[in-house]
Amino acid sequence: MTVATKNLEKWLFYFDRFNNHEVSAKLDQALCEATEEKMVEVQEASDLSWIEVGPSASWLPHDLIKSPCSPSS
Numbered sequence: 001m002t003v004a005t006k007n008l009e010k011w012l013f014y015f016d017r018f019n020n021h022e023v024s025a026k027l028d029q030a031l032c033e034a035t036e037e038k039m040v041e042v043q044e045a046s047d048l049s050w051i052e053v054g055p056s057a058s059w060l061p062h063d064l065i066k067s068p069c070s071p072s073s
Helices: 003-045 062-066
Strands: none
Touching: none
């Protein structure tokens, strides 16, 4: 392999990593927005306060609790 080919492969490897993180952050943002909408829906449909519907609520899947709400977090 030439040096140029190795450099290209290295660049493509890191680009793929960066791109995958960017796509993941966008999907995470959509998940956060959907979760927030669901929390508001549950709060309006019951007599629970916002704190009872929050991230510590037992009805939320565990993986949603750890999910950041913005890609920059």
